Amino acid sequence: MTPAVSFAKVSRHFGSVRAVDMVDLDIVPGEFFAMLGPSGSGKTTCLRLIAGFEQPTSGSISIFGERAEGVPPYRRNVNTVFQDYALFPHLNVLDNVAYGLMVKGVGKAERHKAAEEALSLVRLPGYGARRPGQLSGGQRQRVALARALVNQPKVLLLDEPLGALDLKLRENMQEELKSLQKALGITFVFVTHDQGEALSMADRVAVFNDGKVMQIGTPEDIYQRPKTRFVADFVGSSNVLPPDFVQRYSGQHRWGSLRPESIRIGRAAKGDGVAARLVSTNYLGATTRLALDADGLRLHAIVPAGAKLPREGEAVMLTFNREHLHLMDEPG
Amino acid sequence: MTIAVLNSNPAPAILPGSGGMRGALSDVFWRKPKLLLLLMLLPPVLWLGIVYIGSLFALLLQSFFSIDEFSGLINREFTLKTYGDLLQAANLDIILRTVTMAALVTLASAVIAFPIAYYAARYARGRWKALFYLGIMLPLWSSYLVKIYAWKLILAKEGILTWLLAKLHLLWLVDGWLLLPIVGGNSLSVSSTGTFIVFVYVWLPFMILPVQAALERVPGNLVEASSDLGASPGQTFRNVLFPLALPGIVAGSIFTFSLTLGDYIIPQIIGTSRLFIGQAVYSQQGTAGNIPLAAAFTVVPIVIMGFYLWGAKRMGAFDAL
Numbered sequence: 201m202t203p204a205v206s207f208a209k210v211s212r213h214f215g216s217v218r219a220v221d222m223v224d225l226d227i228v229p230g231e232f233f234a235m236l237g238p239s240g241s242g243k244t245t246c247l248r249l250i251a252g253f254e255q256p257t258s259g260s261i262s263i264f265g266e267r268a269e270g271v272p273p274y275r276r277n278v279n280t281v282f283q284d285y286a287l288f289p290h291l292n293v294l295d296n297v298a299y300g301l302m303v304k305g306v307g308k309a310e311r312h313k314a315a316e317e318a319l320s321l322v323r324l325p326g327y328g329a330r331r332p333g334q335l336s337g338g339q340r341q342r343v344a345l346a347r348a349l350v351n352q353p354k355v356l357l358l359d360e361p362l363g364a365l366d367l368k369l370r371e372n373m374q375e376e377l378k379s380l381q382k383a384l385g386i387t388f389v390f391v392t393h394d395q396g397e398a399l400s401m402a403d404r405v406a407v408f409n410d411g412k413v414m415q416i417g418t419p420e421d422i423y424q425r426p427k428t429r430f431v432a433d434f435v436g437s438s439n440v441l442p443p444d445f446v447q448r449y450s451g452q453h454r455w456g457s458l459r460p461e462s463i464r465i466g467r468a469a470k471g472d473g474v475a476a477r478l479v480s481t482n483y484l485g486a487t488t489r490l491a492l493d494a495d496g497l498r499l500h501a502i503v504p505a506g507a508k509l510p511r512e513g514e515a516v517m518l519t520f521n522r523e524h525l526h527l528m529d530e531p532g
Numbered sequence: 533m534t535i536a537v538l539n540s541n542p543a544p545a546i547l548p549g550s551g552g553m554r555g556a557l558s559d560v561f562w563r564k565p566k567l568l569l570l571l572m573l574l575p576p577v578l579w580l581g582i583v584y585i586g587s588l589f590a591l592l593l594q595s596f597f598s599i600d601e602f603s604g605l606i607n608r609e610f611t612l613k614t615y616g617d618l619l620q621a622a623n624l625d626i627i628l629r630t631v632t633m634a635a636l637v638t639l640a641s642a643v644i645a646f647p648i649a650y651y652a653a654r655y656a657r658g659r660w661k662a663l664f665y666l667g668i669m670l671p672l673w674s675s676y677l678v679k680i681y682a683w684k685l686i687l688a689k690e691g692i693l694t695w696l697l698a699k700l701h702l703l704w705l706v707d708g709w710l711l712l713p714i715v716g717g718n719s720l721s722v723s724s725t726g727t728f729i730v731f732v733y734v735w736l737p738f739m740i741l742p743v744q745a746a747l748e749r750v751p752g753n754l755v756e757a758s759s760d761l762g763a764s765p766g767q768t769f770r771n772v773l774f775p776l777a778l779p780g781i782v783a784g785s786i787f788t789f790s791l792t793l794g795d796y797i798i799p800q801i802i803g804t805s806r807l808f809i810g811q812a813v814y815s816q817q818g819t820a821g822n823i824p825l826a827a828a829f830t831v832v833p834i835v836i837m838g839f840y841l842w843g844a845k846r847m848g849a850f851d852a853l
Binding site: 251253272273278279280284287288289290299300303347348351 | 751753756758760761775
């Protein structure tokens with residue numbers, strides 16, 4: 201099957217800065233694809249390369265099998281939901297949504313009808329006459345989504361679209377986006393720095409760092425089986441274990457990772473395990489996050505709320521299931 | 533240790549006033565900010581209200597008086613006779629000529645200013661931006677009269693423009709243009725075309741700066757969004773950039789239009805002997821001593837500007853503000 205978007209050795213340099221560096225990736229048609237990484241990791245530049253706002257310095261990009269280098273954004277059947285929505289302030293909501301159809305020469309009655317439908321799709325029916333300035337952040341976000349979807353794009357690009365929303369709204373929108381994507385079957389490419397968002401929404405995730413793709417896989421793959429220390433640390437802030445430590449438990453001299461929720465806390469001097477000292481506790485609501493010091497190695501553990509906890513400064517014994525210790529590709 | 537230092541800070545929680553008149557005054561102004569605003573605004577409001585609006589009102593009043601044609605004395609009785617005089621063919625001709633010139637100058641300024649303003653707002657950074665401001669402002673620092681006389685030399689028959697075009701074998705272009713009625717003349721410096729060129733040159737900065745300010749406020753991602761939604765660069769200009777820059781263009785056109793309507797020096801030095809409103813006012817209040825007619829002539833640009841702004845507002849020029 202032809203990939204929806206395909207990058208082959210794509211680089212984009214700004215002067216001496218390698219924003220995107222030799223990236224290879226294939227996005228499957230109809231999937232919800234997330235690009236995850238810290239700011240400056242090149243994920244947004246990748247999105248802009250797909251949209252056509254940037255041109256690759258080298259390498260080739262194809263969209264549904266067609267070469268996209270040198271093709272301007274207005275000739276790509278790809279639409280973007282911008283981070284700060286980029287709604288046209290001088291047009292009302294209906295004309296904002298109908299803009300794409302207007303520039304394609306669709307008649308007024310027809311495009312307004314389509315825009316109304318798109319507004320219903322994002323649950324904003326009857327908001328057409330308002331100005332973008334009169335809407336809340338969440339509503340603007342929906343308008344931006346409707347404005348992109350009304351064009352029936354082959355690929356929908358979303359640039360941190362939930363970043364400006366508060367937590368409750370963000371969780372609602374995550375669910376809505378996910379079900380919308382399932383219902384429409386359009387390929388979604390989603391850029392975020394929030395690993396929780398990427399894991400919960402995406403079918404597959406690409407983790408970016410320093411302009412390179414560190415790992416591509418399903419959320420479970422990325423979370424359970426990180427290939428590098430960066431991925432382990434960035435996705436779910438796993439405990440990164442040095443080769444010497446890992447060798448004691450697995451016999452192999454390689455970097456390892458251990459999820460904070462895999463660590464059990466026991467009273468000191470009982471059974472075998474890793475002796476450590478409790479440094480601090482952070483109450484997070486459903487869980488409590490513990491910072492531990494195991495002979496100079498800083499570890500984190502997450503335990504369910506309500507569990508009986510030792511006091512800060514007390515000595516504890518850490519145990520974990522050896523199967524949960526994941527060995528990474530990076531050798532020691 | 534740091535904490536100990538912080539805890540030993542002996543200062544009280546509420547600091548005493550700094551004392552004296554100034555300290556007391558600061559506190560009063562802080563508590564009653566409107567008082568400060570009133571004190572700051574009073575002088576300019578008095579100036580605008582009495583000196584400016586007052587004299588404008590006096591002018592309006594004068595235009596409703598008339599002149600006794602035999603004695604040359606002003607008859608201080610309310611009449612519309614002077615406005616009737618405005619409608620004489622010769623006077624109407626002056627008004628029409630001035631308004632047409634002002635409209636053309638405004639249009640040309642807008643067309644020339646837009647790309648310059650667009651470049652400055654979107655692309656110029658740091659040193660280039662400074663250079664842009666310097667380039668726009670520099671002509672404003674030199675004397676208006678010097679610039680106009682310089683242009684007279686440039687446009688004269690023996691001037692540098694004729695010389696340059698002769699070298700390029702393009703003189704026939706100018707000669708052909710000068711043969712045309714209305715816009716033509718003996719040379720560029722004594723033709724309406726010359727007047728037009730100098731007007732555009734002199735008022736251009738007043739168009740560039742507001743347009744640049746308007747474009748500066750258009751977020752770059754609106755242009756990207758338009759392109760993303762399938763609009764060609766031309767469509768993006770028509771549907772996004774132009775409507776959002778329109779308040780700036782209107783602001784600039786208020787300058788170029790009203791300054792051209794009122795100017796009497798440029799058409800006197802460069803151009804034909806046919807009068808513009810400003811020259812008519814000058815000669816009516818000076819040599820002719822017909823203050824009421826001069827006043828009535830002055831009211832014309834005010835009324836035109838009023839209609840212009842009303843029309844611009846109705847067209848939605850200020851919606852994007």
